[in-house]
Amino acid sequence: MTLDTKFMIEALPEIIRYVPVTLRLALGAVLIALVFSGLFAFILLKKVPVLDKIVKVYLSVIRGTPIILQMFVIYKIAPSVLQAYFTKIHSGIDIFEIDNSWYAYLALSLSATAFFTEAIRAAILSVDKGQLEAAYMVGMTAPVAFWRIILPQAIGVALPIMCNTIVDTVKATSLAFAMAVTEVTGAAKILGGMSLRYFEAYLDIFFVYLILIFAIEFLLKRLEKWLVRYRKATA
Amino acid sequence: MIAIRNVKKSFGKLSVLQDVSLDIKEGEVVVILGPSGSGKTTLLRCISFLERASAGTIAFGDDVVDLKHASKKDILRTRRREGFVFQSYNLFANKTAFENVYEGLVSGRKVPKKEAKEKALEALDWVGLLDRKDYYPAQLSGGQQQRVGIARAVALEPEVILFDEPTSALDPELVGETLEVIKRVAKRGITMIVVTHEMSFAQDVADKIVFMDGGVVVEEGSPNDIFTHPKEERTKQFLKRIIGEFVYEI
């Protein structure tokens, strides 16, 4: 077998065209996950009755199953169930007209939310309680103390862990092809199929993912460094 | 005047404060002495709501607040009359020395930003740390951190500042400079309640000494009364032990 480098170079722009789709899926999922994980971490920390049990079950289910399986469930089973329900109530909504991207967002954020929740909860707990007491004693209310003192430090602690989840989410977008969303991996599969040069197409996206993830990690490291700049103990 | 009345506190079955009352006049420096576990910290924490008392009240003038049943509003109002200097400093780790003082004024007391900035710089200058204003707590020595802690409390101009063993976490060579700053707070006429194990400092700075043991006030009086003519046996023993230790250290 010889490597068709010419094909690789020609296919590359075709594949790179889909990088925004990959990024959009990942970014969308991460943003949705941020909102819900914040809420869920709050529920766990405040031990909100009933809701905290539900969140805990959700966390175990997500952490205990492969993401590809979660996607199949969401993509294959959920729509049929929902459609049956919509037909029953005569809502006139056709579930199969919903853009496939939404299933991808849902599946990806479901997983990211679970990991973010854990990271945020642990990070908030890691901030020394004495600082909260000091905040109260200068006259801050609990919400102000949380936003001004606790949260900024918790973000610095959570970020390295969340960075892993973000990278995992970018990688997991490659599974969105299973839900008929064409992103980078999907594009490679299609191009490979048309030319029967799968190997070259996959080698292309191999490098695309490497560079993408390297760039994301680099940016998040810089952000983290800036967030925890106060820790350096050099007088 | 500040009147602390009938404060009780138990942790589960352990009764830590069993009916403590205390009067503090305006501008007075009250030093609380007592053996470890006598409830000194717990008393300060109860009157600042860092701990919920089982019973008791605190009154600033005629504003009486129930320590057990206080609402969020009562708590906020009471805390805004108080300042607290912690044994372990408890500076905001993500804020510079300046921001530690400034943040309290702006986020805790709603002082306008420009005024807060001036006050914060003035307070830092006053504790001799203006040149360290942009340092984070991790970049400061323990003594410097505690001086920032004191500046943070003083800048708020509270009606009373509570000090809980402000020098006991410090390396011995840093105790002196910190005690000097606390003496200056006292000289400013600020009302203070100070828990300390530093006897000569207590004698120096106190208008009134309160000796606690086993969750009760055993004896109170002027420094002269307590140190030279203690009435109660428990006070005598405590002082003998502390001063004995002191002699031993030399």
Ligand SMILES: Nc1ncnc2c1ncn2[C@@H]1O[C@H](COP(=O)(O)OP(=O)(O)OP(=O)(O)O)[C@@H](O)[C@H]1O
């Ligand atoms: N959160 C808590 N839970 C249970 N017991 C506590 C708690 N805080 C304090 N205690 C107990 O209450 C008693 C009084 O403690 P406190 O810290 O008020 O003593 P102290 O006089 O400040 O002593 P020290 O001089 O060692 O600081 C001790 O027996 C302590 O173990």
Ligand SMILES: [Mg+2]
């Ligand atoms: Mg104590």
